């Protein structure tokens with residue numbers, strides 16, 4: 001590898017800046033630590049957003065636990081049960097994935 005430079009810090013990529021995968025060695029086109037540093041603000045923002053979204057889902061899960069469904073949805077007097085909407089399973093899957 002000759003004259004390859006990290007787009008984040010501008011320093012040369014050394015032959016030791018490699019990773020090993022099950023497909024074999026490959027050379028990074030950048031320093032992995034530079035990528036992590038550059039993306040840190042985005043990671044922090046997404047972590048904070050996940051906390052807010054998790055809170056909304058937990059609030060919705062609480063409402064579902066304390067009720068049977070939606071009145072007025074079917075327009076014929078029948079209650080639309082939460083199960084008809086795929087709840088609470090779908091919410092629980094997301095909450096589990098976020099845990």
Ligand SMILES: [Zn+2]
Nearest residue numbers: 006009031034
């Ligand atoms: Zn770098």
